[in-house]
Amino acid sequence: MGSIELVKVRKDFGGFAVINGVDLKVEDGEFTVFVGPSGCGKSTLLRLIAGLEDISSGQVLIDGKDVSRVGPSQRGLSMVFQSYALYPHMSVRNNIAFALKMAKQPKDVIEQKVKKAAGILNLTDYLERKPRQLSGGQRQRVAIGRAIVREPKAFLFDEPLSNLDAALRVQMRLEIGDLHQSLKTTMIYVTHDQVEAMTMADKIVVLNKGEVAQIGSPLELYNRPQNLFVARFIGSPTMNIATGPSAAKRGATTIGIRPEHVDVSATAGEWPAKVRLAEHLGSDTYVHVEVDDIGPMTVRLGGEAPNQPGQRIFVTPQEPRIHRFDQQGLRVGG
Amino acid sequence: MALQQTVGKRVGMTALAWIVGFLIFFPILWTFLTSFKSELDAFSLPPKFLFFHWTTENYAEVQSRSDYFSFAWNSIILSVGANLVGLIVGVPAAWSMAFAPTKRTKDLLLWMLSTKMMPGVGVFAAVYFIFQYLGLLDNRIGIGFLLFMANLPILIWMLYTYFKEIPVDILEAARMDGASLVNEIIYVLTPMAIPGIASTLLLCIILSWNEAFWTLNLTTSHAAPLTAFIASYSSPEGLFWAKLSAASTLAIAPILVLGWFCQKQLVRGLTFGAVK
Numbered sequence: 001m002g003s004i005e006l007v008k009v010r011k012d013f014g015g016f017a018v019i020n021g022v023d024l025k026v027e028d029g030e031f032t033v034f035v036g037p038s039g040c041g042k043s044t045l046l047r048l049i050a051g052l053e054d055i056s057s058g059q060v061l062i063d064g065k066d067v068s069r070v071g072p073s074q075r076g077l078s079m080v081f082q083s084y085a086l087y088p089h090m091s092v093r094n095n096i097a098f099a100l101k102m103a104k105q106p107k108d109v110i111e112q113k114v115k116k117a118a119g120i121l122n123l124t125d126y127l128e129r130k131p132r133q134l135s136g137g138q139r140q141r142v143a144i145g146r147a148i149v150r151e152p153k154a155f156l157f158d159e160p161l162s163n164l165d166a167a168l169r170v171q172m173r174l175e176i177g178d179l180h181q182s183l184k185t186t187m188i189y190v191t192h193d194q195v196e197a198m199t200m201a202d203k204i205v206v207l208n209k210g211e212v213a214q215i216g217s218p219l220e221l222y223n224r225p226q227n228l229f230v231a232r233f234i235g236s237p238t239m240n241i242a243t244g245p246s247a248a249k250r251g252a253t254t255i256g257i258r259p260e261h262v263d264v265s266a267t268a269g270e271w272p273a274k275v276r277l278a279e280h281l282g283s284d285t286y287v288h289v290e291v292d293d294i295g296p297m298t299v300r301l302g303g304e305a306p307n308q309p310g311q312r313i314f315v316t317p318q319e320p321r322i323h324r325f326d327q328q329g330l331r332v333g334g
Numbered sequence: 335m336a337l338q339q340t341v342g343k344r345v346g347m348t349a350l351a352w353i354v355g356f357l358i359f360f361p362i363l364w365t366f367l368t369s370f371k372s373e374l375d376a377f378s379l380p381p382k383f384l385f386f387h388w389t390t391e392n393y394a395e396v397q398s399r400s401d402y403f404s405f406a407w408n409s410i411i412l413s414v415g416a417n418l419v420g421l422i423v424g425v426p427a428a429w430s431m432a433f434a435p436t437k438r439t440k441d442l443l444l445w446m447l448s449t450k451m452m453p454g455v456g457v458f459a460a461v462y463f464i465f466q467y468l469g470l471l472d473n474r475i476g477i478g479f480l481l482f483m484a485n486l487p488i489l490i491w492m493l494y495t496y497f498k499e500i501p502v503d504i505l506e507a508a509r510m511d512g513a514s515l516v517n518e519i520i521y522v523l524t525p526m527a528i529p530g531i532a533s534t535l536l537l538c539i540i541l542s543w544n545e546a547f548w549t550l551n552l553t554t555s556h557a558a559p560l561t562a563f564i565a566s567y568s569s570p571e572g573l574f575w576a577k578l579s580a581a582s583t584l585a586i587a588p589i590l591v592l593g594w595f596c597q598k599q600l601v602r603g604l605t606f607g608a609v610k
Contacts, residue, residue, distance in 0.1 A: 052506050072509040079510040085503035089525040099511035146511065
């Protein structure tokens with residue numbers, strides 16, 4: 001079991017609200033990702049759940065029990081830190097076994113659990129090494145191993161992959177995904193990388209300036225962003241934004257259209273534009289254009305597109321794919 | 335040319351380092367040499383550097399006149415004991431200042447340091463009367479407590495500086511792993527801070543070993559450490575340079591040997607904060 005609920009959680013640092021009244025429910029077994037730009041409070045929110053920071057007001061409930069005043073060691077959660085935070089003076093074996101020793105489990109049980117965790121994480125050959133003798137990816141695995149042996153109610157991940165190189169990050173992303181599939185334990189994962197969020201999450205919590213901007217499944221956030229902040233934050237390349245007459249005629253202050261939902265024509269269309277640059281990725285081409293009277297936009301075309309800088313073209317948003325927002329930046333209509 | 339210049343520079347620097355080193359070491363060397371002279375040679379003018387009649391009679395006399403080992407034993411008990419107790423108080427104190435600071439932590443640290451700026455003689459009368467009233471004059475517990483208190487600010491400051499270098503994540507990881515505060519300090523913080531704790535302890539032991547003001551004024555025989563042993567040879571009947579030197583050599587020998595063996599730790603301790 002491991003459901004986590006936050007009720008009006010607030011955290012002030014020196015009179016400034018870093019977390020401003022967050023309500024959230026994470027179901028048992030769910031993979032939830034907190035995402036947002038740096039400084040949005042996502043790591044702080046995770047640390048409040050962990051108990052590493054005290055909440056200023058509100059409640060944190062784990063399995064329905066109020067743990068707001070319970071210390072981190074008593075909450076039954078495991079955490080994987082961005083810096084790995086391995087114990088440098090202990091071998092891999094002792095790093096993994098530390099929590100079990102603290103829980104005063106019998107020696108044979110510890111040995112067996114450490115072996116099992118090491119097996120899952122391919123660390124069996126490294127058990128006698130010290131953390132400094134391991135590569136980044138191996139250290140990350142030890143940190144995860146340390147978390148899983150405790151059989152916690154939930155795992156908390158604080159940007160665990162940001163110190164790894166790109167290839168390793170993709171691999172570890174899959175491994176964490178597999179781990180979630182096999183353990184079926186609640187996981188809360190903090191990242192600033194929206195691609196990580198989209199690929200891993202059952203549920204994404206987008207945070208902005210200490211408040212929840214939107215909660216939903218990855219596709220809900222992609223298809224129906226509730227406000228301009230989420231619209232801009234989710235999706236890569238980012239959503240194109242237009243204001244003025246083309247928004248007004250659709251009954252909105254601002255409209256947004258994703259790069260993949262824009263059609264291009266050499267002869268006719270809604271917005272005349274000039275090509276600034278075409279980025280050829282092989283599978284896709286990102287055409288950056290300057291739309292007359294609106295400004296820069298990005299168009300994503302499948303395969304190879306022959307557009308040249310300086311060329312005049314017409315771009316047209318696909319009508320049903322347009323997102324409309326009012327003056328406050330909130331979604332209008334369906 | 336460049337190579338020659340570097341070689342010249344290195345020779346110059348090496349020579350300079352040796353000269354400075356020799357100047358600093360000279361008083362100790364002179365004391366050591368004097369301890370093997372006869373009293374007559376000891377204050378002859380011009381001074382005799384190496385060519386005198388070598389004798390060990392001073393050492394024999396010093397040992398027969400006063401019990402060196404009793405003084406040395408007091409020095410060891412006082413300097414080691416006072417600072418081990420200091421660690422028991424200082425480690426948790428430095429932990430809380432480094433890892434759970436409040437708004438006033440910086441003020442507290444500065445205030446602690448400021449107590450070291452006051453000359454001991456300023457509170458001598460008060461301390462003396464308190465010791466007299468409590469029956470702590472010439473008492474190991476009494477002088478030990480004073481040495482412990484005198485070093486505590488330095489001890490906490492040094493530990494604090496070391497602890498600040500330890501990533502707080504690792505301690506938080508221990509907390510998440512279910513470690514209590516005590517276990518966190520014993521199993522995670524202390525092993526990681528061993529080099530820092532060792533050099534702090536070493537420096538504080540040396541400071542206590544050499545502390546003369548309080549030990550000379552508050553002890554006479556029973557609790558008197560080696561500082562009192564040396565001082566007893568500058569007596570009103572006249573100065574016995576050779577015997578005084580023999581006593582000094584005996585008094586500084588243990589700490590010199592300890593310092594020699596722990597050189598590496600000490601250098602790290604003395605330059606703490608400078609090389610992060």
